[in-house]
Amino acid sequence: MQIKKRVAVVGAGMTKFMRRAQETGKELAFEAVRQALDSCNMRIEDIQSVALGSAPDAFDGVHMKGEYLLDGAGAWGKPYSRSFVGGGTGVFSLIHGWWHVASGLFDTCLVVAEEKMSSCLPHPQTAFLTIFDNMIERPLGPNLIWIFALEMQRYMQTYKIPKEQIAQVAVKNKRNALDHPSAQIAQKVTLQDVLNSEVMAYPVQRLDISPVSDGACAIVLASEDVARKITDSPVWIDGVGWNLDTTYWTNRDLYFPRYVANAARMAYAMAGVRNPRKEIDFAEPYDPFDYKELHHMEGLLLCRKGEAPKLTAEGVTERDGNLPVCPSGGLLGVGNPIAAAGLMKICELFWQLRGEAGKRQIPGDPRTAVAQAWGDLMQIGTVVVMRG
Amino acid sequence: MTTEPIRVEGDFPVYFRYTVGVAGEKFFREIMENGRLMASRCSSCNLNYLPPRIYCERCMSRLEEYVPVENEGTVEAFTITHQDAEGNPLQEPVGVALVRFPGAYGGLVHRTIDVLAIGDRVRAVFKDKKERTGSILDIKFFEKIS
Numbered sequence A: 001m002q003i004k005k006r007v008a009v010v011g012a013g014m015t016k017f018m019r020r021a022q023e024t025g026k027e028l029a030f031e032a033v034r035q036a037l038d039s040c041n042m043r044i045e046d047i048q049s050v051a052l053g054s055a056p057d058a059f060d061g062v063h064m065k066g067e068y069l070l071d072g073a074g075a076w077g078k079p080y081s082r083s084f085v086g087g088g089t090g091v092f093s094l095i096h097g098w099w100h101v102a103s104g105l106f107d108t109c110l111v112v113a114e115e116k117m118s119s120c121l122p123h124p125q126t127a128f129l130t131i132f133d134n135m136i137e138r139p140l141g142p143n144l145i146w147i148f149a150l151e152m153q154r155y156m157q158t159y160k161i162p163k164e165q166i167a168q169v170a171v172k173n174k175r176n177a178l179d180h181p182s183a184q185i186a187q188k189v190t191l192q193d194v195l196n197s198e199v200m201a202y203p204v205q206r207l208d209i210s211p212v213s214d215g216a217c218a219i220v221l222a223s224e225d226v227a228r229k230i231t232d233s234p235v236w237i238d239g240v241g242w243n244l245d246t247t248y249w250t251n252r253d254l255y256f257p258r259y260v261a262n263a264a265r266m267a268y269a270m271a272g273v274r275n276p277r278k279e280i281d282f283a284e285p286y287d288p289f290d291y292k293e294l295h296h297m298e299g300l301l302l303c304r305k306g307e308a309p310k311l312t313a314e315g316v317t318e319r320d321g322n323l324p325v326c327p328s329g330g331l332l333g334v335g336n337p338i339a340a341a342g343l344m345k346i347c348e349l350f351w352q353l354r355g356e357a358g359k360r361q362i363p364g365d366p367r368t369a370v371a372q373a374w375g376d377l378m379q380i381g382t383v384v385v386m387r388g
Numbered sequence B: 001m002t003t004e005p006i007r008v009e010g011d012f013p014v015y016f017r018y019t020v021g022v023a024g025e026k027f028f029r030e031i032m033e034n035g036r037l038m039a040s041r042c043s044s045c046n047l048n049y050l051p052p053r054i055y056c057e058r059c060m061s062r063l064e065e066y067v068p069v070e071n072e073g074t075v076e077a078f079t080i081t082h083q084d085a086e087g088n089p090l091q092e093p094v095g096v097a098l099v100r101f102p103g104a105y106g107g108l109v110h111r112t113i114d115v116l117a118i119g120d121r122v123r124a125v126f127k128d129k130k131e132r133t134g135s136i137l138d139i140k141f142f143e144k145i146s
C-alpha cells in the first residue's frame, strides 16, 4: 500500500473506567471526545471523519451500536464507520482512523472507542457463549475462562514458568494504576494475595483477571502538515499491523501468539524497527489476564520465547526498569471496557511520549513505543508503533 | 433411521439493564414529578433537544441548560397498527404517531387516540402522579385537541 501522508496523534481524552456508569454509552463517548478536542484546542468542525471502535453489541445491549453511538462520538453529518475485531478493537480503531488520514482522504480524523459492559446481565461473559462451536463445544457448558486456563497452562508447562512469575504482572499493573487518575481497580496487592485468590478455572485465579468496566476513550489524528499547525509535539504513528490466526482455537499454538508476532513484524517493518528489544523504549501489550502480558511481550518480539516471566521477576518491566511494560496500569489496574481499554493504551503512548504522563511518567525521555491488543475469537493481534 | 438434519438447540442467554443517563435522569424525573417535558438547550446552535442530551450533536458543546417544552404538539406522521410483531391480530387497533413540539429539535413517537390526520394537534396525557415510575409510559398517550 502506498502511504500518502504521515499521521500524527495530536490529542487524547478518556473517561474514568468504572464498574457501573450512570452515563449512557453515548454520554461516555461524548465525555471522551470533548476531552480529546479540548486537549488540542480543536472544534468538531475541524474534524473531517470519525472512526469508531466498539466490541460486541451484546455488551451495551444495543444492536447496530456504531450507528447508536454516532452523535455521542461527534460524527453527525460526517463520514463515519465502525470497526469491530473483538478485544483487538481498541488498537484496531486507531489503525482504522490512521488509514483515513494516511490514504490522503482526510486531513483529520477523530477515533472513538466505547464500551458499557454493565448493561449486560447476568454477566458480560455470557454474551460470549455463542463464540464456542454450537455443536462440538457448547453442549459441554463452557465458559470463557476455559480458553484462558488452557492457554495459561500450556504456556506455563512449555517454559516451566512458576505461577509466582505470572502473578507478578498483576501486582505490578495494579500498583502502576495507583498513579492513573482514571483507574478502576488500582490497588496495592501482594504476590500472596494473587496466589491466594479464589481459583476460577485452574490455573486462573480471581486476581489474574481484569474487571468488567464501562468507559470511553478518544484520539485526534492529523496529517503531518496539519498536525504541525496544531501542536509543537505531535506523536507519530510510524507502524501499524494486524493479523489473524485460524478460527479454530484447537489448531493454534497455545503457548505462543504467532498472529501477534505477524502483526508486530508488519508494524515494525513499516516503522523501520529492526531490533525491537533495543529500539522499543516501553510497551503497552494487552493484559486482560496477567499471563497475556507475558505472552504478548513474546509475541511482540520484545524478548525470547518464554523469557518474559523472568524479565518481569527481575523488575525489567517496572516503570523504572529497562523495558517498562504497561506503565499505565493496564487492563488489570485501569480497567477493561474492551474497545476503550485498547485505545487507553494508545492514550498512554501519547502521554508518555509527550512527557505528559504525570506521576506515571517513564524516566529517560522515551522516544519509541508499541501498543497491542488481542481479540476476535482470541486470534487477532493488532499492533501500533508510535514515536515522539 | 431418520434423515432429518441433526440439530442443536441454542440461545443467547443475556438480558439487559440500561441506565437512562445524565440527560435521561432530568427528562424522566421532570415527567415523574411535574408532568412536564424538558429539553436541553444549545444556545450557540439555537436548538432545544427533545429528548434532552448532554451534548449538542452539531457543535459538541456540553449542554447544561434545560428548558420546558409544551405538552402540546403536532402530528408529523401516524399509523394504526392491527397486528403485533408476530402477526397476531390486536384486540383493539393501536394508534402511533410522531409528535413534534414548538421550539423543540426532535420529538416523540408515542401512542395516540383520536388522531385522524397529519397536522392534528395533540396533547400528552400523563398517568396519575403516584403511578408514575420514571418511564416513557408515564405518558399514557397523546390525545387530539378538539
Ligand SMILES: [Zn+2]
Residues within 6 Å of the ligand: B042, B043, B044, B045, B046, B056, B057, B058, B059, B060, B061
Ligand atoms: Zn450546538
